[in-house]
Amino acid sequence: MLLELPEIKIEKLDEPLFEKKEIQVFIQREDLTHPIISGNKWRKLRFNVEKTQQLKKKAILTFGGAHSNHLHATAEACKLANIKAIGIVRGEEIDSKTLSDCKNAGMDLIFVDRQEYQLKDTKEYLNWLNEKFDYPYIIPQGGDNYYGTLGCMEILKGQTLNPDLIFVASGTGNTASGILLASNENQKVVSVPALKGEFMKDEIRSSIQNFLQNKEVAEEYLERLVVLNDYHFGGFAKYKPELIEFISNFHKKHQVKLDPIYTSKMMFALYDQIEKNQIPKNTTVLAIHTGGLQGIEGFEKRYSLKLF
Numbered sequence: 001m002l003l004e005l006p007e008i009k010i011e012k013l014d015e016p017l018f019e020k021k022e023i024q025v026f027i028q029r030e031d032l033t034h035p036i037i038s039g040n041k042w043r044k045l046r047f048n049v050e051k052t053q054q055l056k057k058k059a060i061l062t063f064g065g066a067h068s069n070h071l072h073a074t075a076e077a078c079k080l081a082n083i084k085a086i087g088i089v090r091g092e093e094i095d096s097k098t099l100s101d102c103k104n105a106g107m108d109l110i111f112v113d114r115q116e117y118q119l120k121d122t123k124e125y126l127n128w129l130n131e132k133f134d135y136p137y138i139i140p141q142g143g144d145n146y147y148g149t150l151g152c153m154e155i156l157k158g159q160t161l162n163p164d165l166i167f168v169a170s171g172t173g174n175t176a177s178g179i180l181l182a183s184n185e186n187q188k189v190v191s192v193p194a195l196k197g198e199f200m201k202d203e204i205r206s207s208i209q210n211f212l213q214n215k216e217v218a219e220e221y222l223e224r225l226v227v228l229n230d231y232h233f234g235g236f237a238k239y240k241p242e243l244i245e246f247i248s249n250f251h252k253k254h255q256v257k258l259d260p261i262y263t264s265k266m267m268f269a270l271y272d273q274i275e276k277n278q279i280p281k282n283t284t285v286l287a288i289h290t291g292g293l294q295g296i297e298g299f300e301k302r303y304s305l306k307l308f
Contacts, residue, residue, distance in 0.1 A: 006033040006042075008159045010286070013254060021274050022281040026161060027256065031263075031291040037080075039291020040175045041073035043151040044143030049081050051147055052137040059084035059136035061129060062143075063120050066096040067237075067298040069291070070142050075105035086110065086133055090117040097297050144172040149211045152178025155288060163286035165190055165279065167270050169262035170227075173203035175290060180221050181208060190226045192266040196235040201227045231269040237261055237299065243268060247307050257308060259292040260299045 009029040018025050030039040037045060052060055060078055064071035064087060071087045078085035085107035089099065093111045102109060119125035126138060139145060152175045156166075166183060167190045170176050176191040183189055193200040204225060208218040233240050239260055247264045251257055258264035270287055273279050300306060 008157075010159060010161060011254075011256075013287075015253070017271065017274060021277070021279070023274055023279055024284045025270070025274075025287065026163065026285070027254075027287045027289055028155070028159070029256075029289050030155065031257075031289045031293060033291070036076040036294070037073040038293065039069075039289065040152060040155070041069055041143065041291060042077075043155060043178070044070075044148035044174065045073060045077045045139075046151045046154075047147035048137070048139050048143065048145070048151075049077055049083070052083055053081065055137060057083075057135070057137040059086055059133065060139060061086040061088065061133055061136040062139040063088045063090070063117070063141040065090045066094050067098045067295050069098075069295055071102055071107070072098050072294050074139070074143075075102040075107035078107065079105045084108070084136075086136060088112060088117070088120065088129070090114060098294065101294075140172075142172040142174060144174040144207065146211055148174045149178045149181065149207060153182040155179055156182045161284070161286055163187065163284045165283060165285045166288065167192065167266055167285060168288040169194055169266035169290055170200055170204075171195065171262065173200055173207055175288075176200075176225070177204050177207035177211065179288065180204070180225055181211065183224065185224070188224050188226055190228060190269075192228050192231050192269045194232060194236055194262045194265055196232045198229055200229065201225065228269050228273070231265045231272070233265060237302075239303070244305065244307065246271075251308055256289070257293055257296070258289075259295055260307065261295055262292050263289055 009032055010026050013025045013027055033042045060083055062074050075085050087107050087109050089109050089111045165188050168176050168179055170191040170193045180189045191200055205222055208221055209215050212218050233243050246268050247258050258267055
């Protein structure tokens with residue numbers, strides 16, 4: 001096993017808005033699970049690394065962009081587990097702290113154009129990668145597979161809060177799938193996609209169906225899923241001034257950093273839903289902080305911003 005299950009840390013957020021609306025809000029600090037392999041990345045990699053070891057594979061191969069939290073976490077996880085790491089990187093080689101950290105952790109980086117990268121989930125391309133790299137253990141982009149879902153199910157393990165709503169940011173939908181599968185029948189899971197589009201519910205449906213191998217039961221879980229598609233701020237890694245202001249104010253009030261790609265959009269959505277009376281009185285809300293803080297530096301450099 002890569003690491004022991006971390007202690008769950010949940011903090012209450014006190015705000016005049018929450019008191020006025022008679023709603024309790026808590027944040028689960030998954031960003032504190034590990035200094036490098038933080039948040040949902042630790043969860044997604046936990047059982048994938050264990051499976052790699054069981055199969056006696058010599059390497060893990062996975063996919064991501066130049067600022068990928070998943071590549072960054074995989075490189076460190078492989079270093080700790082003494083497994084070779086191979087990263088298939090989307091686009092031409094650029095100067096990125098994320099990729100520099102990956103190299104320093106021992107990951108071999110293979111840069112491919114966007115057209116080739118789109119083949120990453122096809123059987124033919126995966127077979128070619130298997131032969132080329134001596135049959136590594138292959139993890140999809142973002143850790144979105146059965147073992148990633150299994151790991152994300154443990155996010156709720158051992159906690160006693162029993163919230164009514166669970167808010168989580170979504171990229172592939174894998175984390176939301178795991179949380180939904182682990183949640184109680186009286187709970188709803190609210191997914192806030194970081195990407196523009198109306199596809200997230202279908203992504204989560206596919207993930208749960210693949211995990212359960214049962215379409216009918218999967219639909220029962222999806223009845224407790226809410227997807228808020230209007231908080232992407234223009235698309236993946238895009239922003240508007242009000243999001244930057246929100247990140248800064250949240251940090252000043254609660255001494256908690258939010259990343260500009262995922263968790264800030266999720267928390268902004270939560271505040272906005274409360275402000276607009278979309279969440280009833282006497283509701284207990286749990287927001288999952290899924291980490292991703294390593295990407296802040298790249299975001300700041302890209303947009304010439306300083307968040308904190």
